[in-house]
Amino acid sequence: MELFYKLAPFLAAMLVLLVGSAFFSSSEAALFSLRPTDRRKMQRGTRRERLAVKLLDESELLLATILFCNLVINLAFFSLGAICSMRIEGSGDWLAAGFVIGTLLMVVVFGEMIPKTLGVLAPVRLARLVAEPLSLLTRLLGRIEPAVLSVNRVAQRIFWPGLRREAALEVGDIERAIEISGADASLIRHEQAVLANIVQLSEIRVDEWMRPRTQFDPFRPPVSLADLKGTVPKGGYLFITESNNDEIERAIRLDNCFELPNEHLERLGEPVLYLPWCATVADALQGMSARDREVTVIVNELGETIGLLTIEDILETIFTYSPSRSRMLLNRNPLHPIEEGRWIVAGIMSLRQLARRLDVDIPRTHSITVAGVIQEEMQRLAETGDECIWGPFHFRVIEVGERGNIVVELQLVPYREEGS
Secondary structure (H helix, E strand, C coil): CHHHHHHHHHHHHHHHHHHHHHHHHHHHHHHCCCCHHHHHHHHCCCHHHHHHHHHHHCHHHHHHHHHHHHHHHHHHHHHHHHHHHHHHHHHCHHHHHHHHHHHHHHHHHHHHHHHHHHHHHCHHHHHHHHHHHHHHHHHHHHHHHHHHHHHHHHHHHHHCCCCCCCCCCCHHHHHHHHHHHHCCHHHHHHHHHHHHHHHHCCCCEHHHHCEEHHHCCCECCCCCHHHHCCCCCCCCEEEEECCCCCCEEEEEEHHHCCCCCCCCHHHHCEECEEEECCCEHHHHHHHHHHHCCCEEEEECCCCCEEEEEEHHHHHHHHHCCCCCHHHHHHCCCCEEEEECCEEEEECCCEHHHHHHHHCCCCCCCCCCEHHHHHHHHHCCCCCCCCEEEECCEEEEEEEECCCCCEEEEEEECCCCCCCC
16 A cells, blocks of 8 residues: 555556546647548538648648657656656565556556557547647647757758658559569459450440439438438438429438438538539549549439439449449449359349350330340239340349349340341
């Protein structure tokens, strides 16, 4: 007990320093985890929110302030820890060793890991809390910054007179990277696949790759948390319509939200991009990047919503070997061979992709997908057991899903294209 009373002032000071370390760690994670959409909202928000955005405008000074203060705090913390361990040594070496290990774990867990995790999970809330004290500290450090830079330059000239600033990236660096990657056949295949998919974006129309209107359930404002019934909508997005009709106006990425209010979820929604059905996926990606949107709404000639395209859908198109809309929507391979000349095909597979995979010519049609052609031939919605011949394909519907998703058995038949 006597030892505890002797160490109490030091332990109290170490606890205060640990809180300070947690403050700066969480501040760094929170401020630098703010997305562009968060920053735009905060620019129109409260004074603290605007102050947080202003701090990020001088990110170098902000980061220098956080790292400097955290370094000073950690040095002081371990200095006090060393003093305590020396005073404990008289009571046993094992106790002193345990104290040193415990202080190290406390800094790692409570001063770094947990605060940074909280900063990443709730960046906006923490940014509001830390904006004012960090603003004061950055102003103080900004006054001594010229002196620190001067000392740094003098030290550099004394100890490293021949030190020169190296370019961020030179041509030789790129050449060496290519030489290294050239020895890895797997990496080359990945690069070729990605490049091919990027080029393919300008050939794929958005109505081929979109999520059809039947694949999602939009909500009309006001939207409450109870309306979700404890589940996240398919795809991870909550789509909000206009107040007086069913056209999509906003979208919320729920799988990226740490907390949600109980009422008026529509206030968290981000605007969507609108494109006509005939635009390409490349147009969608360019528009979403330029306007910082995550969702594109596809409309028909009448301006009605017929489907949606998310940024995740486009990224899947780029970074998979054989991008497939049916695999994206149904978690199913779009074309599965069952025997020579016969396949199982998803109804939402595009005709263009099907013709390319089977290396056949197909007739001209206004339909985009296999299901569209079958519906056009049958002049009604497809039912299990329906059969039809179109071009080189004999289709037989073997499964009809809850929302009209069909699975078709396909067989090649003799076909001669008109005019040949």
